[in-house]
Amino acid sequence: MRVHNFSAGPAQLPLPVLERAAAELTDWRGTGMSVLEDSHRGKDFIACAAQAEAAFRRVAALPDNYRVLFLAGGATGQFSAVPANLAARGATAAFINTGQWSAKAAKEAKRQGLNVVTIADESASHYTTTPDPASLIIPADAAYLHYTPNETIGGVEFPYVPDAGDTPLVADFSSTYLSRPVDFSRFGVVYGGAQKNLGPAGLAVVLVRDDLLDRARPDVPAIWDWRTMVDKDSMLNTPPTFSVYLLGLILEWMEEQGGLATIGAANEAKARSLYEAIDASDFYANPVEPRSRSWMNIPFTLADPALDADFLAGAAREGLANLKGHRSVGGMRASLYNAMGADGVAALIDYMTEFERVHG
Amino acid sequence: MRVHNFSAGPAQLPLPVLERAAAELTDWRGTGMSVLEDSHRGKDFIACAAQAEAAFRRVAALPDNYRVLFLAGGATGQFSAVPANLAARGATAAFINTGQWSAKAAKEAKRQGLNVVTIADESASHYTTTPDPASLIIPADAAYLHYTPNETIGGVEFPYVPDAGDTPLVADFSSTYLSRPVDFSRFGVVYGGAQKNLGPAGLAVVLVRDDLLDRARPDVPAIWDWRTMVDKDSMLNTPPTFSVYLLGLILEWMEEQGGLATIGAANEAKARSLYEAIDASDFYANPVEPRSRSWMNIPFTLADPALDADFLAGAAREGLANLKGHRSVGGMRASLYNAMGADGVAALIDYMTEFERVHG
Structure with a gap:
């Protein structure tokens, strides 16, 4: 798997x-x-x-x-x-x-x-x-x-x-x-x-x-x-x-895959879908000013950091790995490089939505 | 293969x-x-x-x-x-x-x-x-x-x-x-x-x-x-x-494999068998003074360098690869690191013997 x-x-x-x-x-x-x-x-x-x-x-x-x-x-x-x-x-x-x-x-x-x-x-x-x-x-x-x-x-x-x-x-x-x-x-x-x-x-x-x-x-x-x-x-x-x-x-x-034009468009779409999910929720937040948000590395925090460990454990059970944020920033970080498929981002958003429904 | x-x-x-x-x-x-x-x-x-x-x-x-x-x-x-x-x-x-x-x-x-x-x-x-x-x-x-x-x-x-x-x-x-x-x-x-x-x-x-x-x-x-x-x-x-x-x-x-004692003994034996084959022949030669001969890298030359290309082509056909010597030394070089088995060295010696029989 x-x-x-x-x-x-x-x-x-x-x-x-x-x-x-x-x-x-x-x-x-x-x-x-x-x-x-x-x-x-x-x-x-x-x-x-x-x-x-x-x-x-x-x-x-x-x-x-x-x-x-x-x-x-x-x-x-x-x-x-x-x-x-x-x-x-x-x-x-x-x-x-x-x-x-x-x-x-x-x-x-x-x-x-x-x-x-x-x-x-x-x-x-x-x-x-x-x-x-x-x-x-x-x-x-x-x-x-x-x-x-x-x-x-x-x-x-x-x-x-x-x-x-x-x-x-x-x-x-x-x-x-x-x-x-x-x-x-x-x-x-x-x-x-x-x-x-x-x-x-x-x-x-x-x-x-x-x-x-x-x-x-x-x-x-x-x-x-x-x-x-x-x-x-x-x-x-x-x-x-x-x-x-x-x-x-x-x-x-x-x-x-079609070269950088295709890959770039896919990367932009992957990032946009995750930022939209974060912005649509009061449960998740990304601190970066919108014009400078990365397509590649998307840090986000949970409203209640006490839930971080549960979030990560549940993600691992769903096959969503390495989401822990950098120690200097805390929270989560999702890196969406070229090899990350749209299906992976969709699975992450589904998990985030469900986690918020249960814990929000 | x-x-x-x-x-x-x-x-x-x-x-x-x-x-x-x-x-x-x-x-x-x-x-x-x-x-x-x-x-x-x-x-x-x-x-x-x-x-x-x-x-x-x-x-x-x-x-x-x-x-x-x-x-x-x-x-x-x-x-x-x-x-x-x-x-x-x-x-x-x-x-x-x-x-x-x-x-x-x-x-x-x-x-x-x-x-x-x-x-x-x-x-x-x-x-x-x-x-x-x-x-x-x-x-x-x-x-x-x-x-x-x-x-x-x-x-x-x-x-x-x-x-x-x-x-x-x-x-x-x-x-x-x-x-x-x-x-x-x-x-x-x-x-x-x-x-x-x-x-x-x-x-x-x-x-x-x-x-x-x-x-x-x-x-x-x-x-x-x-x-x-x-x-x-x-x-x-x-x-x-x-x-x-x-x-x-x-x-x-x-x-x-038994650690360095076993590996060292095997390396010494592999090198010795190749040096003995070289020294037993007037067709092949190694230029290094005996006390300073490497167990790892064994250069040798053919008596007639015009045969080098034939030697290498025949070796390749026998599954003996990368024998060409360094450009600064010429001739051949056999590197016998830990992962080279005694069978590989024996196959090389067999090939050298047969090549000498035909071309010597």
Whole structure:
């Protein structure tokens, strides 16, 4: 019995992808070995990685002047790698603070020696808002502007792409990567962990515009040296091969679904139905200002927190898993990534309605 | 049909481990989800990671004053992390150069600002030797001594553990990790990529003696900050969960085999039988001095390199895969990690004998 898994990440994956991976886990495409066992220098894996990159470019509609890197260490690794690739120690970088993930990115940039200027800080609203786009003033000497399009914990999402002018725009897309069409030409660097919409934990997908490849410090760690990794097709060292393979399968599945236009529309519809159910009730509440509500991560509270444990226990009995909210926010959180079907959201809403009928 | 896979890494894994992973890839231990999909903050995965660590400690007979870390970025990531955790910029570290991997570790230590003193350099023998232990003189101010117990490319292995005195001894165990009993109390830090004896690519297993945890630079990248990762049970950020899970299954399999004493004896016997076949023939040759021959990676050349392509094509037809030698060494290389059975080595020797009979 498969559950509906609302985990914020690692997260639900498409069942056909898992079934295919299971079927070929001891004999991959006639090689007589698992993809887990094959050399990353062999023709089969090189083709697998090249196919994943080509599929990513197609699905994302990525402009030709961007490189795609498959790197180890997740988004938190790139928190360290971005400053080391883009700015000297002591340089200035601008950050927008909309929650715990953007704050962590800024903290690590400081550790890497940057002068971090926070040009917008939403902590006063307890991270339930995004800034007015007209309020964003970028220091003239900023090496880049960093922001987090979707905050996984707060469930806050930018309804716009900030206008950074000539300053390179850098974004942590971890929890919204390939969840809808995006004009990537607006960005200088995009990065994100795969473990939400793109596959298993252990892989960061990094997109770098060509003109930003040669700004690295001499001591950037080798495995995060974007220029070297571009020249080595992300294989300076052994890449996380199984993660790249699964990413390729997931991108195939995304193309079978109709690509980002279809997937984005489905994601919007899933989120809207859950927000409508929450807003129609006095029993449930979501704290985020409507224009900044995330399609991906939807926190909600019960009017009486004493019922939280009952709610979660009953949900688990109904096959609705991983709904407990982040410890810093409390209550519940439903993450509705690409692989969450409309049936899963409908089952959650049915359960919420019934729970309110009994306990409300 | 499963082949015998002699890849240097990623490498052959135990078939029962792959079969179990395949069987539970869509429903892991009754959770109704894959281990790939489960939150790393949930009780099931936390138990899985704790079991893997406990099994590692048991199998390795690791003393209590060592921490076990599961980190992203492989051994090449630790090439950057070791200097940043152990020494200030400008400090001295001693290196033994026995091949490409120790050279790469030293190069990255230089990039991270260390004064690298090479106290033994085997390049004059084309990396077919290890130094005389009595010749190793460690500078008094060295923050640590680094060496590579087994060189995957050259097939050179130390027949002894260097005596580093009071200097912390640091070793890249990637291609010999848990291949036989080792007295880990001789070491300050041990690290290695998992993709040889311990599982899939994408995971480094790092062992740190307690007294070495608090020497890090303030700007060590967060995901490689050993102290932080000890305090966070290797989960400052999302770990490569599937790799940790598979490591746990492989450690279970190792215990079923009888542990490191049994596995080490089997590895020695496998290697001995292949070296004996090579040495008994004028058609095949291994260039490494006998006392420094690796149990794990056995390069060999054919008397006539014009036959290399025929040898490899015939081997592939016999289900003997990934025998092509590293491009820098040429010829063949057979990697005989823990999961390579004696039957695979026997099949290789039979094939070599028949090939020599026809072409010799």
